[in-house]
Structure formats: C-alpha cells, structure tokens
Amino acid sequence: MKRKEEARVLSQREIAPQIFDMWIATDLAREAEPGQFIAVYPRDKSTLLPRPISVCEADRERGALRIVYRVAGQGTREFSGLRENDRIAVMGVLGNGYPLEKLRGKRVFLMGGGIGIPPLLELARRLEGEKRIIVGYRDGNLFLREDLAAHGTVYVATEDGSEGTRGNVLDAVAANRLEADVICACGPMPMLRAVKAYAAEKGMEAYISLEERMACGVGACLGCVVKTKETDRHSHVNNARICTDGPVFEAKEVEIG
Amino acid sequence: MNTQVTLAGVTLKNPVMTASGTFGSGMEYSEFVDLNKLGAVVTKGVANVPWPGNPTPRVAEVYGGMLNAIGLQNPGIDVFLERDIPFLGQYDTKVIVNVCGRTVEDYVEVVERLGEERTAAMLEINVSCPNVKEGAIAFGQKADALYHITAEVKKHAKQPIIMKLSPNVTDIGEMARAAEAAGADALSLINTITGMKIDIHRRQFVLANRTGGMSGPAIKPIAVRMVYQAAQATKLPIIGMGGIASADDAIEFLLAGASAVSVGAMNFVDPCITEKVVKGIEEYMERYQVEDIRDLIGAVHE
Numbered sequence: 001m002k003r004k005e006e007a008r009v010l011s012q013r014e015i016a017p018q019i020f021d022m023w024i025a026t027d028l029a030r031e032a033e034p035g036q037f038i039a040v041y042p043r044d045k046s047t048l049l050p051r052p053i054s055v056c057e058a059d060r061e062r063g064a065l066r067i068v069y070r071v072a073g074q075g076t077r078e079f080s081g082l083r084e085n086d087r088i089a090v091m092g093v094l095g096n097g098y099p100l101e102k103l104r105g106k107r108v109f110l111m112g113g114g115i116g117i118p119p120l121l122e123l124a125r126r127l128e129g130e131k132r133i134i135v136g137y138r139d140g141n142l143f144l145r146e147d148l149a150a151h152g153t154v155y156v157a158t159e160d161g162s163e164g165t166r167g168n169v170l171d172a173v174a175a176n177r178l179e180a181d182v183i184c185a186c187g188p189m190p191m192l193r194a195v196k197a198y199a200a201e202k203g204m205e206a207y208i209s210l211e212e213r214m215a216c217g218v219g220a221c222l223g224c225v226v227k228t229k230e231t232d233r234h235s236h237v238n239n240a241r242i243c244t245d246g247p248v249f250e251a252k253e254v255e256i257g
Numbered sequence: 258m259n260t261q262v263t264l265a266g267v268t269l270k271n272p273v274m275t276a277s278g279t280f281g282s283g284m285e286y287s288e289f290v291d292l293n294k295l296g297a298v299v300t301k302g303v304a305n306v307p308w309p310g311n312p313t314p315r316v317a318e319v320y321g322g323m324l325n326a327i328g329l330q331n332p333g334i335d336v337f338l339e340r341d342i343p344f345l346g347q348y349d350t351k352v353i354v355n356v357c358g359r360t361v362e363d364y365v366e367v368v369e370r371l372g373e374e375r376t377a378a379m380l381e382i383n384v385s386c387p388n389v390k391e392g393a394i395a396f397g398q399k400a401d402a403l404y405h406i407t408a409e410v411k412k413h414a415k416q417p418i419i420m421k422l423s424p425n426v427t428d429i430g431e432m433a434r435a436a437e438a439a440g441a442d443a444l445s446l447i448n449t450i451t452g453m454k455i456d457i458h459r460r461q462f463v464l465a466n467r468t469g470g471m472s473g474p475a476i477k478p479i480a481v482r483m484v485y486q487a488a489q490a491t492k493l494p495i496i497g498m499g500g501i502a503s504a505d506d507a508i509e510f511l512l513a514g515a516s517a518v519s520v521g522a523m524n525f526v527d528p529c530i531t532e533k534v535v536k537g538i539e540e541y542m543e544r545y546q547v548e549d550i551r552d553l554i555g556a557v558h559e
Contacts, residue, residue: 002288004528041526046320048473048526091528213314215323216525218288220281222301222330223316236332237309244285 002218003028004039004091009082010064016141018071019115020080021056028092029065032058034100034123035186035209035248038065038092039217042075050091051075052214052243054186056118056144057125068118068144094217095247098123098184098207106181109134110152111169111195113187117144119209123184124151132178136169136191170194183207184248189256196251206251212242219244227255258542259549260535262296262516264494265417265442267378269296269351269517272550273507273535276498276521277302277355277381277421278327279472282341283348289528292348294535299519300341302357302383305366307333311388312465317454322473322500323522324452326388326466329357334370346376353419357383361406365413372415380416382406385423385448387470397423397448400435407439417442419496422487424450424476429483430490437491444487445496445519447480472522474500481513488514488555502530504537514555 007026015021028038032055039050057066071077082088108127112120113136121144124133131152135145140162148154156164157172165172168191172178185195186209199206212224225239226249232240240246240254260271274297280286283298292298310330317324331337337354345352354377358364364382371377384397384406396406407420420436422429424447433444449470454463480499488495497515500522501507507518523530538550547553 004289045474047318048321048522049316049318049323050525213316215316215325215522216279216285216528218285218528220285220301221279221316221325221525222310222327223313223325225310225313225315225330234332235330236307236336237330239309239330 002092002094004089006087007065007090009084009086009088011084012080012082014080015068016143019068019141019143020071021066021068022079022082023064023066024088024090025063026065026090027063028090029058029063030060032065032093032122033097034126035097035119036093036095037247038067038090039094040067040079041089041091042078044074044078047075047078049215050217051079052094052211052217054119054209055093056121058122070115091217094243096245098248100126102205103127103182103184105129107179108132109173109178109180109183111183111185111187112136113169113191114138116187116191116209119186120184121147124148132180134169134172134178136172136187137163168194170198180204185209193256196256199251207248208251209247210242210249210254210256211247214243217243229253229255258539259551260539260542262550264496264516265379267351267417271296271535271538272511272517273531273538274299274353274496274517274519275524275531276519277383279521279524282337282345284341284344286524286528290532292350294532295350296517297351297353297378298345299353299381300345300355301331302329302355302386303331303334303337303367304329304357305334305363307331307336314464315466317463317469319452319454319471319475321475322471324454324464324469324471325449326464326469328388328466329386331357334367338370338374342374342376351378352376353379353381355381355383355421357386361409364406364410368410368414372413377416379419379443380414381419381421381445382410383421385421387423387425387449387451387468388466394423394425397432398426400431403432404435404439407436407441411440419443419445421448422446423448424479424483429486433487433490433493437493441493443494443496444491445498446487447476447483447499450476450479472500474502474523476500477506481509484510484515485513485557501534504534504541507534507538508541508553511550511553512555512557516554
C-alpha cells in the first residue's frame with residue numbers, strides 16, 4: 001500500500017563529490033523491493049514536486065531505507081543538508097522493481113552507470129546465484145564499490161581510465177570476457193541504449209531501469225512516459241508510465257532510440 | 258452546518274473536486290483518498306479515440322508551480338466507459354467527465370456516447386488545453402468560436418455542460434458571457450497558463466513541446482481574479498481552480514464567486530490534500546459560524 005509519511009533521518013554523509021548517502025527510518029523499508037523508488041519531498045515550497053530516488057538498500061528488520069543520490073538541483077541540495085533526526089517527507093514504495101523471479105537460476109549481469117549504481121546494491125543483496133556486478137564511473141570516485149563487493153564480483157570501468165577498464169560497462173564486460181544469461185541495468189540513457197543493443201546482439205534478456213521527469217509518481221498525471229513497442233495495457237497507446245508500469249522494463253519492449 | 262452546493266441542478270455533498278488531468282480517473286489516488294469524501298471527481302480528458310499525447314519531457318518544475326505539456330494522452334471513450342466509469346460508479350461521489358476533441362464532431366461524439374451514462378453527472382468541455390495543436394484551446398480563445406462549440410455540444414448533451422475556460426485570453430468576462438449566451442450550464446476556470454522554461458546550461462527548451470501549461474500555487478492570484486471577473490460577468494455557477502493548496506485557498510475562491518473548487522497540481526505534492534481541504538472548509542465554517550456554505554459564495558465585500 002503506497003503512502004506518504006514523515007521519515008526520520010538516521011545518518012547522512014557525502015561519499016563522493018556531490019553524491020550523498022542517507023539512511024532514513026521508515027516503515028516503507030519493510031515493503032521495498034530492488035529497483036523500486038521513493039518520492040522525496042523538499043520542504044521549500046518553491047520546489048513543489050517530489051524527487052524520485054531509488055532504493056539503494058532496505059533494512060527490513062530495522063525499518064531503515066538507504067538512498068544514495070546526486071545533488072542535481074535545489075531539491076536534492078536541500079536534502080543534502082539534512083542531519084540525524086531531521087524529518088523528511090517521503091512517499092512510496094513506487095514502481096515495479098526488477099523481476100527477481102525471472103532472474104532465478106540464471107547468470108546475471110548487474111550493470112550500473114554513475115548515479116544509476118545505487119539500486120544495484122539492493123538487487124545484489126536480494127539476488128541469489130551467480131552474478132557479475134559491472135559498474136561504470138566518471139572518475140576514480142568509486143562510491144558503493146565496497147558495498148557491492150560484499151555480494152558478488154565487481155568489475156569497474158571509468159571514463160578517465162583512473163580505475164579498472166577505461167570506458168564504459170560494456171568495455172569492462174569485453175575486457176574481462178564476462179558472460180551471463182540476463183542483464184539488469186540502471187544508468188544514463190546512452191548506456192541503456194548500448195545495453196539494449198548489446199542484449200539484442202547476444203540474444204540476452206535485459207531489464208533496464210528508466211528515468212524521466214515526473215510529477216505525481218503514482219501513474220495519474222502521465223508526465224513520465226516511455227514509448228513502447230506494443231500498445232500499453234493501461235494507456236491503450238504506445239506509451240507506458242515509467243513511475244508505475246516501470247521504472248524497470250524489458251529492454252526490447254521500450255523504444256529508447 | 259450545510260456544506261452542500263448545487264451546480265446546474267446537480268447537488269454535491271461539498272464543493273471540493275479534483276482538477277481534470279491531475280487525478281486520472283481516481284483509481285491511482287483511491288489508495289490515498291477516500292473518494293466518498295469528495296464533492297466530485299473530475300476525470301482526465303477523454304476523446305473519441307485514444308490519443309498518444311506529446312513527446313517527453315512533458316513536465317517541468319518552476320518556482321512555486323509546474324509546467325505540463327502532456328498533450329491530452331487518453332485511452333479513448335471505449336476504454337473509459339468499460340474501465341473508468343464502472344470504477345467510479347462504486348463511490349458515493351459525483352463524477353464529472355472532462356471531454357476533449359480536435360473537431361466539433363469529436364466533442365459531439367464523446368458527449369453522445371456519455372449520454373446514457375448515469376454515472377456521469379456532468380460533462381466538462383475542455384476548450385482550453387494549451388498543449389495540443391488542433392482543437393482544445395483553438396475553441397477557447399475567441400468568443401465566437403467558444404459560442405459555436407458550446408452551442409453545438411449543448412444540442413447533443415444529456416447532462417449539464419461545464420465549459421472550462423482558458424486564462425490565456427484578454428477578457429475573461431467576454432468569454433464567460435459567450436459561453437452563457439450559447440447555453441452553458443456552468444463554467445470552470447482557470448485552465449493552465451501558457452508558459453515556457455529554458456535550460457540555460459544546455460540552451461534548450463525543458464519541455465519537448467517548448468511551451469506548457471503552468472499550474473500550482475504561483476498562479477492562484479491570477480485564478481482568483483479571473484473567477485471574480487467571470488462571476489461578475491455571468492450568472493452561471495463557477496468551479497474555481499488554480500493553485501489551491503489549502504482550505505484557505507479554497508475559501509478565497511468561494512468568496513470570489515466560485516460555487517465549487519478543484520484541486521489540481523497540489524495532488525502531486527500531497528496525495529491526501531483533497532480530503533484535507535474538505536475538512537479545513539468545515540473548520541473554517543465552525544470558526545466563523547457559517548451555517549450554510551452557500552453564504553460564502555461571492556461574499557467578498559465590495
């Protein structure tokens with residue numbers, strides 16, 4: 001059941017330049033699945049709309065949720081100033097998440113690029129079986145690498161070549177001769193397009209997490225749609241709602257150019 | 258205490274409704290709000306056939322509000338009648354169906370399809386969406402065009418019709434009078450105000466559509482002024498909207514001359530807001546010992 005509530009900040013720290021790691025106390029943690037997200041509301045009324053931020057880690061027993069986000073504007077800048085015991089309004093849990101049941105028994109690539117890396121942590125935690133975690137960074141600020149390494153082998157790519165393979169996640173796959181049956185990816189659109197093309201070429205299943213500017217977060221406003229190959233069941237046109245039908249889609253079902 | 262209001266013969270348990278396009282067909286928000294508590298649910302615009310809407314990005318935040326250029330994406334009247342109307346029919350609230358079209362014939366077709374639908378208490382005719390190239394606002398910015406479509410729709414409508422007016426006009430009073438003269442049963446205003454946002458880092462328009470309709474608290478004073486002017490210009494009941502974020506805002510619209518109010522963009526900020534506005538209006542009435550909400554309508558002192 002989706003709901004909006006006031007969460008309490010448990011901790012916050014900057015883990016790379018402009019990348020913040022915040023734990024909040026909320027019962028939403030008990031329902032969160034990997035790949036889902038929450039809507040986080042700024043207090044400043046000049047910035048009205050909630051910010052969609054993915055679930056990085058959900059501690060069900062403690063009722064604590066971890067979000068890792070980049071400061072991208074006024075709203076996230078406000079969040080970055082929160083300290084222990086501050087309150088923050090959140091709504092969730094939103095979206096579909098990665099299809100864990102379809103991944104069972106398969107060799108899985110977990111691919112993340114930049115601020116698309118955080119949702120892979122909860123996925124890595126929850127996914128049993130053989131997994132390769134391939135993460136792409138701009139530079140040597142390898143946030144969340146140690147956390148991910150606790151749940152599988154991590155391969156790093158950096159754009160500037162300062163760590164791991166120079167290039168992107170697919171360059172790291174090639175350099176390390178990695179193989180899998182299915183891909184779960186989250187990252188910037190150029191990366192997701194490349195992942196989609198790679199999966200098509202290799203005949204692999206791929207589940208990619210998309211983002212778009214959102215307003216309501218619950219599927220009512222139709223702000224955040226993606227073109228779909230088939231007519232969408234809800235909209236009856238070739239548009240699916242990223243906030244509710246996604247954010248995770250099978251790559252071959254969406255037209256992302 | 259009486260909170261009931263009557264619009265064109267339709268009685269609502271309270272004056273609070275949802276603004277079209279911000280609430281889907283109620284299904285998504287029914288997890289947050291008890292729809293039985295609302296005066297009416299106004300549904301997302303529906304056309305005769307499915308519309309795909311505009312490319313993304315479709316929404317952008319602006320200071321104290323937002324821009325949208327959804328472009329009236331909707332699944333068409335067939336799906337609406339099969340899925341959305343039966344869903345809303347389960348609730349003890351009035352259902353107002355927002356109707357959009359590219360041509361007069363489109364509007365008439367939808368209105369006729371809804372004619373036998375008892376769940377649809379009223380029809381709101383969208384002649385003010387700024388985000389589509391054909392239809393919609395093309396009918397709502399010239400008094401003679403508005404008169405024409407109002408008269409045509411009225412000929413075919415079985416339910417009372419509400420003409421939803423655009424704020425993107427020079428004289429709202431003239432538009433209100435044109436709709437009244439053509440037989441409209443009520444007015445709703447304001448739709449969004451055409452706006453634009455440019456990303457200075459990329460030197461690009463933020464919205465794929467370049468322009469979008471602005472909504473949210475920042476537009477409220479404009480909306481209150483236009484509701485007041487429309488109320489002065491006609492005898493038609495008015496549904497006031499534009500930036501309502503609290504019961505206080507809703508009461509401001511009633512005092513300006515609205516008989517009912519709609520909450521729009523603020524549903525995105527607080528999914529439970531409509532129920533809070535209902536409750537807040539009752540608290541205001543208790544505090545000021547207002548026995549009948551109708552005593553507030555247009556009660557601003559001259």
